[in-house]
Structure formats: C-alpha cells, structure tokens
Amino acid sequence: MSELSVSEYELVYNAFSFTFAAMFASFLYFVLVRNQVAPKYRGALTMSALVVAIAGYHYFRIFESWSGAFAFVDGSYVEIESASFNDAYRYIDWLLTVPLLVAELVAVLALTRKQTTSLTFRLAAAAALMVVLGYPGEISDDNGTRALWGTLSTIPFLYIVYVLFTELGAAIQKQTGEAKTLLTNIRLLLLATWGFYPIVYMIPFLADEPTSTVIVAVQLGYCIADVAAKCGYGVMIYSIARAKSEAEGYLVGSELSAAAA
Numbered sequence: 001m002s003e004l005s006v007s008e009y010e011l012v013y014n015a016f017s018f019t020f021a022a023m024f025a026s027f028l029y030f031v032l033v034r035n036q037v038a039p040k041y042r043g044a045l046t047m048s049a050l051v052v053a054i055a056g057y058h059y060f061r062i063f064e065s066w067s068g069a070f071a072f073v074d075g076s077y078v079e080i081e082s083a084s085f086n087d088a089y090r091y092i093d094w095l096l097t098v099p100l101l102v103a104e105l106v107a108v109l110a111l112t113r114k115q116t117t118s119l120t121f122r123l124a125a126a127a128a129l130m131v132v133l134g135y136p137g138e139i140s141d142d143n144g145t146r147a148l149w150g151t152l153s154t155i156p157f158l159y160i161v162y163v164l165f166t167e168l169g170a171a172i173q174k175q176t177g178e179a180k181t182l183l184t185n186i187r188l189l190l191l192a193t194w195g196f197y198p199i200v201y202m203i204p205f206l207a208d209e210p211t212s213t214v215i216v217a218v219q220l221g222y223c224i225a226d227v228a229a230k231c232g233y234g235v236m237i238y239s240i241a242r243a244k245s246e247a248e249g250y251l252v253g254s255e256l257s258a259a260a261a
C-alpha cells in the first residue's frame with residue numbers, strides 16, 4: 001500500500017481542488033461568451049462547456065476519492081486498502097470528453113455536412129479507443145503490462161495525429177485570415193497537450209514499483225494536462241469562432257451597440 005508524506009498528500013489534494021475550480025470557472029465563461037459568436041459556431045462552444053462540466057464533476061469525485069483513500073497514521077498518509085484511490089473516474093471522464101474535444105475542432109471548421117460527419121466519427125472513435133486501451137495499463141502496478149497497453153493505445157493516438165495533419169490540415173489551409181492562424185495554433189496546442197498524457201503515463205517506468213514520488217507526479221501531470229487540453233483549448237476554440245464570426249460579418253459586443261446607435 002502506498003504511503004505519502006504530508007506535503008506530497010497535500011500537493012495532490014490542492015492540485016485537484018485547483019483543477020476543479022478551473023473547470024467550474026471555464027464552464028461559466030463558455031456559457032457566458034456563447035452568444036458572442038455566430039449561431040453556426042455555438043455548437044462548438046456548447047461542446048466546450050460540456051467538456052469542462054463533465055471534467056469538473058469528475059474532478060469533484062476524484063478529489064473525494066483521494067481524500068477518502070488515505071488515513072493519517074504516525075505522521076504520514078497511508079492508503080486504506082478497502083478504499084483505494086479510484087483512477088476510473090479519470091478514464092471515464094476522458095472517454096466522454098476526448099471525443100467531444102475532437103468534435104469541437106471539426107465543428108468550428110464549419111465544413112460540409114458529409115465531411116463533418118466522417119471526420120467527427122473517425123476522430124471520436126479513435127479517441128475513445130485510445131482511452132479504453134490505456135486504462136488496463138494505468139491501473140496495473142506491473143510496468144510490463146503498462147507498456148503493452150500503452151503501446152496499443154498509441155496506435156489510435158497516431159491515427160488522430162495523422163488525420164490532424166493530413167485531412168484536417170487541408171481543411172485548415174482553405175480557411176482565411178486570423179482564423180487560419182488560430183486553427184494552425186490550436187492544432188499544435190492539441191498535439192502538445194495530448195502528447196503530454198503519454199509522457200505522464202510513462203513516469204512509472206522510472207521506478208520498479210510505484211513510489212510516492214511517482215504517484216504524486218502522475219496526478220499532478222494529468223491535472224496540468226487537463227487544464228491545458230480542456231480550459232486552454234476551449235478558450236482557443238472561442239477565439240477561432242469569434243474571428244470567423246467577425247470575418248463573416250457577424251457583429252459582436254460593442255460593435256453591435258455601435259451599429260444600433
């Protein structure tokens with residue numbers, strides 16, 4: 001059973017609390033700015049709001065699971081056998097949010113219906129498969145098992161990267177102005193933040209068995225990645241939707257009242 005020092009335990013505790021707050025604040029933000037973009041881009045904003053709502057709920061559960069899983073004994077935190085920390089909340093969260101994140105990106109491109117359906121379906125299916133295949137490795141204390149499932153999970157991950165840079169790349173090239181720059185950047189943000197997850201997943205390879213440092217590093221790593229990949233990404237989706245709305249002549253905010261005057 002794992003044993004953590006007081007500062008290690010509290011570091012993770014605070015990271016979960018912070019991530020929960022970030023998800024909650026992002027939810028309010030996406031709901032509030034949704035009407036500032038043209039109607040055809042509002043679906044993308046709705047998905048951003050759903051992603052952080054789902055993640056916020058799961059972080060609440062993760063937080064509770066963490067505080068219930070350890071008992072303070074003789075100056076340190078010892079994991080309670082009957083109430084061990086539940087990693088499943090994180091993976092269920094990803095299973096729901098990761099397909100939504102790729103669907104958002106496709107939605108904000110505003111392609112033909114046929115292209116949208118095909119891209120969304122293939123990307124969302126690959127994203128879900130990636131998460132499902134990663135889980136058996138995540139909960140295993142054996143590094144060989146972890147490596148096996150991690151490798152299998154990397155196959156759909158590489159497929160997503162491939163689609164992002166081929167088909168989606170072609171669609172991005174057809175966009176114009178500020179939206180094109182933003183879309184090129186969001187694709188890089190997606191690659192960088194999603195690429196961070198397998199790196200965090202590999203931290204346990206640094207030790208023969210899960211030490212307290214490994215446990216803490218993995219949880220902190222996933223918190224940072226989730227804030228960037230859900231909140232940061234959602235803000236970029238909003239910028240793209242807004243730039244495209246403006247370029248298409250949709251009047252937003254102050255310009256709207258100026259036009260009315």
Ligand SMILES: *C/C=C(C)/C=C/C=C(C)/C=C/C1=C(C)CCCC1(C)C
Nearest residue numbers: 134150153154157194197198201229
């Ligand atoms: C909001 C949550 C997000 C964006 C989660 C993304 C998760 C990944 C990109 C996970 C990828 C993995 C691999 C490519 C191999 C090892 C196992 C995973 C599941 C960590």
